Amino acid sequence: MSEHFVFLPLLIPFAAAVALLPLARRTRLQRVIAASAVLLLLLVCARLVVALRSQGLIVYEMGGWPAPYGIVFAVDLFAALLMLMGAITAAASLFFAFGSVGPQKERYFFYPLLLFLVAAVNGALMTGDIFNLYVFFELILISSYLLFSHGGRAGQLKESFKFVLLNMISSAFLLVGIGGLYALTGTLNMADLAVKVAALPDKRIAAALAAVFMFSLGVKAAMVPLFFWLPRAYGEVATPVAALSAAVSTKVGVYALYRVFTLIFIHHVEYTHKAVLMALAVLTMVIGVLGAIAQMNVKRLLAFHIVSQIGYMLFGLAMLSVAGLAGGIMHIMFNMIIKPALFLVAGATEQVTGTADLRKMSGVIHRAPALAFTFLAGGLGLAGVPPMSGFISKVTLFYAGFLGGHYLATAVAVGVSFLTLFSMIKIFRMAYWGPQDGLPSKQLKAARGHGLLLAPGAALVAAGLVMGLGGSYLIDYADAAARWLMHPAWYVAGVLGESSAQALLAALEVVAP
Amino acid sequence: MGVLFAVGLYMMMQKTMLRVVVGGNLLSYGTFLALILSGGLNKGMVPVLVEGVEEYVDPVPQALILTAIVIGFGMTAFQLALAYRTYQETGTDDLDELRHEDEGNGAHE
Numbered sequence: 011m012s013e014h015f016v017f018l019p020l021l022i023p024f025a026a027a028v029a030l031l032p033l034a035r036r037t038r039l040q041r042v043i044a045a046s047a048v049l050l051l052l053l054v055c056a057r058l059v060v061a062l063r064s065q066g067l068i069v070y071e072m073g074g075w076p077a078p079y080g081i082v083f084a085v086d087l088f089a090a091l092l093m094l095m096g097a098i099t100a101a102a103s104l105f106f107a108f109g110s111v112g113p114q115k116e117r118y119f120f121y122p123l124l125l126f127l128v129a130a131v132n133g134a135l136m137t138g139d140i141f142n143l144y145v146f147f148e149l150i151l152i153s154s155y156l157l158f159s160h161g162g163r164a165g166q167l168k169e170s171f172k173f174v175l176l177n178m179i180s181s182a183f184l185l186v187g188i189g190g191l192y193a194l195t196g197t198l199n200m201a202d203l204a205v206k207v208a209a210l211p212d213k214r215i216a217a218a219l220a221a222v223f224m225f226s227l228g229v230k231a232a233m234v235p236l237f238f239w240l241p242r243a244y245g246e247v248a249t250p251v252a253a254l255s256a257a258v259s260t261k262v263g264v265y266a267l268y269r270v271f272t273l274i275f276i277h278h279v280e281y282t283h284k285a286v287l288m289a290l291a292v293l294t295m296v297i298g299v300l301g302a303i304a305q306m307n308v309k310r311l312l313a314f315h316i317v318s319q320i321g322y323m324l325f326g327l328a329m330l331s332v333a334g335l336a337g338g339i340m341h342i343m344f345n346m347i348i349k350p351a352l353f354l355v356a357g358a359t360e361q362v363t364g365t366a367d368l369r370k371m372s373g374v375i376h377r378a379p380a381l382a383f384t385f386l387a388g389g390l391g392l393a394g395v396p397p398m399s400g401f402i403s404k405v406t407l408f409y410a411g412f413l414g415g416h417y418l419a420t421a422v423a424v425g426v427s428f429l430t431l432f433s434m435i436k437i438f439r440m441a442y443w444g445p446q447d448g449l450p451s452k453q454l455k456a457a458r459g460h461g462l463l464l465a466p467g468a469a470l471v472a473a474g475l476v477m478g479l480g481g482s483y484l485i486d487y488a489d490a491a492a493r494w495l496m497h498p499a500w501y502v503a504g505v506l507g508e509s510s511a512q513a514l515l516a517a518l519e520v521v522a523p
Numbered sequence: 524m525g526v527l528f529a530v531g532l533y534m535m536m537q538k539t540m541l542r543v544v545v546g547g548n549l550l551s552y553g554t555f556l557a558l559i560l561s562g563g564l565n566k567g568m569v570p571v572l573v574e575g576v577e578e579y580v581d582p583v584p585q586a587l588i589l590t591a592i593v594i595g596f597g598m599t600a601f602q603l604a605l606a607y608r609t610y611q612e613t614g615t616d617d618l619d620e621l622r623h624e625d626e627g628n629g630a631h632e
Binding site: 141148152155156159163164167168170171174175178179182186188189190192193196198 | 532535540543547550551553554557558560561562581583584587590591594597598601602605606608609612613
C-alpha cells in the first residue's frame, strides 16, 4: 500500500466536488461523477479499515515536514471506521437525492456541496492537528449551512440563521480553547499536546480549557443543554441533507470529544468524565427522548432521537474504560447507519403521503407495505431490539456501566431504551397502521412510484442488520479501536516516535500513583 | 478582549438580524485577539529566525489568526446574504416576529 493512500478519503470527494462545479447544467453527468466518487470512497475506506486493524495507526506528514513541526494526518481505526460508515451513508443519501431533489436544486450545486461536506468530515476525522480540526469543522459547517438553506424556503432560511449563529459562537469558543492550549504548551499537534499537557506541573488551567472544549464541541455534537438548534433545523431541510447531516455532522462533534478527552484532557477523570460528562450524557438521553415523545412531526421527532442517542455515545466516553469506549464506538457506527435510514424512509413516506405531520398520516402500510416494514425494522433497531447491531452496542454499554459501577446512569439508559421503543411504535402506529382514509386520492396515485426512494433506506437498514449478525467482527474491530483510544501512548508513539511516548508515560506515572 | 466578547454577546441577543451579525463579528474579533495573545506579546520583533537575530516573535499565532480571519470573513458574508434572503422571504428582520410565524406549522411543543 502506497504511503499516499491514506490521503485518498479526503482527496476523492474534494476532487470530485471541484470537478462538478463547472458542470452545473449537465445533471446526468453530475450524477455519474458523484456516484462513482462516493462508491470509490467506500472501497478506499473499507481497505483502510482492514489495513488499520493490523497496523493500528497510519501517519501521513503533509509536505514531508515531520511532526510536531508540520501538519500531520493521523488515522487510527476509530477514525477509519467512522469514515467507512460516513461513506456508506453518503452513498445512500446521494442515491436518495437522485430521486427526490429535482433538477432545480441539482443545477445549483447540490452534489458538489454534498461532496464538500463528505470531504470536510473525512478531513476532520483524519487530522492530527488541533487547529486543522477547527478548520475542517468550519468547512463542515459552511457546507452544511449552504445545504441547509439550499432551496430557500422561509422556514429553512430562518432555521439556518439560528444554526449559523450558534455554531459561530461555538467555533469562537473552540478557537479560544485552541489559543489557550497553544499559550500553555506552544504546540498544536495533538500527540505533542498530550505529552506537553501531561508534563505540566499545574494542570488547573488545562482543566479550565477542558471546559471550554466541552462547551464548543458540545454545541457541535448537540449535547444537552446545547442541542436546541438541532431538531428544528433538521425538521426543515431536504431529506437527503437531513440524513447525511444526522449521520455525520453531530458524530464528528462526538468524535472530537472522544479524541480530545481520551488524548489530551485525561488528568481530571474524576470530575471531567465521571461527573460532568456522565451527568450531561444522562441528561442528553432523557431530554432527547422526552422531546421526541412530544413531537408530531416525523422529521423533528427523529431529530430529537439523534440527541437522545448522542447521550449514549457520551455515556460510553464518560466511563473511560475499554468496554465503555467500545460500546460507544459501536453505537456511533450503528447510529451513522440507522439514523439516516430512518430519515430516508420517513422522507419517502412524506413523499407518499404529502405531509410530515403524524396526525394526518394513516394507513401507509396498505399502499406501501415495504416502506412500512423497513421503518419498523429500523425503528426497532434504534430501540435496541436484536438482531440489529444497536442491540450489541447497547448491551456492551450497559455491561460496561455495571462493570464501572455506574448503576444509576445505566438504569436510566435502559429506561430511555424503552421510551425510544415506545416512540418508534408510535410513529409506526400513527403513520403506517390503521385505515387508509387519511390520504387524499391524489396522493394514493403518487404512492406507486416510491420504490426508488425506498431502496437507499432499505439498504442502510440491511447494513445495520448485517452489522448486527456479524456482531463478533464488529466487537473485534470496536474493541481494537477502543484499546487504541485507551492507550494515548500508542498514538503518541505512532506520531512522534517512541521517546515521546516514554515521556508521556513517565509524566502520567508521576501524577497517577 | 473581554469587552469585545461582552459587547458581541450582548448584540447577538438583540432582535434585529443585522445587529446579530455584527455582534457575531465582534465576538470573533475577540477570539482573534485571544489567539494573537497566545503567542505572547513581543513588540517589534521579526517573525522569522535568521542568523544573528536572537529575539523573535512566534509566527504560528499569526498564521492561525490569518486563517481564522479569512474564515470569519466568509462566514459574515454568508450570514449577511442569509439575513437578506430571509428578509425578502418573510418581510421582517425581527427575530421575535419570525418566531410567531412559526406557530401555525402544525407541530406543538
